[in-house]
Amino acid sequence: MTDALRRPLAPGATIGILGGGQLGRMLSVAASRLGFQCHIYEPGAAPPAGHVAARVTTAPYNDLDALRAFAQSVDVITYEFENVPTASLDALEAIRPIRPNRRALAVSQERIAEKDFLTGLGLSTAPYARVTDLATLNAAIERIGTPAILKTTRLGYDGKGQARIMTPADAPAAWEAMNGAEAVLEGFIDFSHEVSVIAARGLDGSVACYDPGENVHRAGILHTTTLPARLSPGQRTDAVLIAARILNALDYVGVLGVELFVTPQGQTGGLIVNEIAPRVHNSGHWTQAGCAVDQFEQHIRAIAGWPLGDGTRYADVVMENLIGDDVAQVPDLARERNTQIHLYGKAEVKPGRKMGHVNRVIRGLT
Template structure:
C-alpha cells in the first residue's frame, strides 16, 4: 500500500494528467509527469520531465523518481511500459495496454471474451478494404488501428463514397473497418478495479458526440435499470478479462431494442467521467489513485445528477466564451485546462449539478447552441 507522501509518476501531462495531479496533491502525494511540452496542462501541479512519450530513457528516469506509475493516454508505446514495469509497479500493465491501444487487438479481445460488438474486419491495403466492405456493407467506418482520438484517424464510408479516397484519408495506415451502428443512445461505464479485484461502478453516463467529439455527458443516463445492470456487467467483464487495475471507461451503443454493443475501451480516466469530479463522492481521479496505490476504493455514489459540457476551442473563435453567463447556474463548476484555444481542441468543461437534467440541457443549449 502506497500512502500519501509517496510519489505518483504519470506518462502524459494533458488535462487528464492535470486533474489526476490536482487530486493527488490534495491527498498529499507528490506527482511527476512525462510530457513533450514543459508547459503542458499538468505543469502547475506536477514536476514535468520534458521528453516524448516514446523516450525509454526518460521513462526510466521517471520510474526511478516515483513509487508507482500510470498513464493518462493510451498512446504510450506498450514497449515503454514493459521497460519500466521491471523497475516499479505500473498500472495498467504493458500487456493490458498493448491489447487496448490497438483497435484490432481490442476487438479480438472482446471477441475472445464473447462480448458484444459491431461487425469488424482488419484492413491492411485497398484490396482488403474492398473485401471488408463487401462483407460488412455500408455505411461503415474505417479507423486506424492506433493513434486515433476524438474522431481523428477515422472516416465514414457511406453508400456513394469512394473506398480509395477513404483509404487515402487515413494515410493508408493499418486499420479496422466497422459496421456503422444505428444506435439509440451512446453510454459509457466508468469503473475502478483495485489490486484485490474490488470493483466500483459509477452511475451510467449518457454521451452525445458532435463531429465524433464528446459534446455533453449526462449522468445518470436515461436508460432502464436492466440496461444499467447489463452495461455494468459488460464493463466488469472487460476489466476482469484485462486484469485491469485502476479506472477504466467502456463506451457502448444502446440499440432501440435495448441491446448493447461495446464501442471502445479506454484503460484510464475518461472525458465522459468528468462528472464524477464534483458530481460524485469520489472523483474518477481520486479513485484511480486509490486503486493504483492499493488503498480502499471510495464511494462512487452521485451527490446530485450532473450534466457535463465540453468547452471546445471553437467557443473562443470570437473572443472569450460566455463563461460568466454559464456560471450563473447555481450548480456550475468550471474547469479550464490552461490550453491555448484552437478549433476542435478541448479547453475545459463545465459541470452542472442539477436535479432536473433536462432543464440543465435546455439551459446549456440556450447558451452554446
C-alpha cells in the same frame, strides 16, 4: 507480484503520470487530496498538469534515460495517454509497476486486438474486418455493407484517422485517407444513444462502477454527458456487468472507460461495446460534481493499492465540454447557477481542442 508491490502506498509517496494534459492535471489534483505528490512526464513544454504537480520532466516518450530517471523518482507509474512506445514501457516497467497493466494498454492501443478481446469475452461489438489495402477494404464492404466507417487501427481518437463510407464508391477515398496505415472497417450500428460506464478495479480485485452517463458527440468529439442516462434497470445492470467482465479479464487496476451503444434490441440487453479506454475518461468528468469520490481519485486509489472509494451519485449532473472557442463563454458561465467550471490552463485556443468543461448540478435525484 511481490508482497511489497501489493502494499498500499503511504501518503507522501510519489505517483508518476505519463502525459501532462487535462487528465494528468486532474489526476494530480486528486492525488494531492490523498497526500500524494505527482511527477509528470510529458514531451510538450509547459504542460497543463505541471501547474498543479510537484515535479515535471519534459522529454520525448522514446528518451530511455529520461524515462528511467523518471521511474526511479516515483513509487508507481500510471498514464493519461495510452500510446506510449513498447520499448519505453519495457524500460519503465523494469523499475516500477505500471498500472493499469501492459495487457490493458496492448488491447486498447490497437482496434482489432480490442475487438478480438471483447468478442472473445462474449461481448457484442460492431461487425468489423481488418483492412490492409483497397482490395481487403472492398471485400470488407461486401461482407459488412454500408454505411460503415474506416479507422486506422492505432493512434486515433476524437475523430482523427477516420473516414465514413456511405456507398462502395467511397472506398478509394477512404483508403487514401488512411495514408497507408493498417485499418479496420466497422459496420454502422443502429443505436438510439450512447452511454458510458466509468468502472474501477482495485489492486485487491474489487470492482466499483459509477452510474452510466449518456453521451452526445459533436463533430466526433464528446459534447455532453448527462446523468442519469436513459437505460432500463436491466440495461443498467448489464452495463455494469460488461464493465466488470472487461476489468476482470484484464486483471485491470485503475479506472476504465467503456463506451456502449444502446440499440432497440439485441444481445446483452441491446448494449454493444463501442470502445474502451484504459484511463480516466472525458465522459466521467461529471463525477467531480455528484459523488464523494470522483473518477480521478478513484483511479489514484486503485493504482495506490487503496480501497476503492464511494462513487455513489447524489445529484443529477450534465457535463458539457468547452471545445476551442467555447472557452470564450466562460465569463457568462461564471454567472450561471449550479455550474462548476473546470479550465485546463492551456495557453492557446485551437479549433477542436479541449479547453475545459462545466458540470451543471441539478439538485436531488430524479
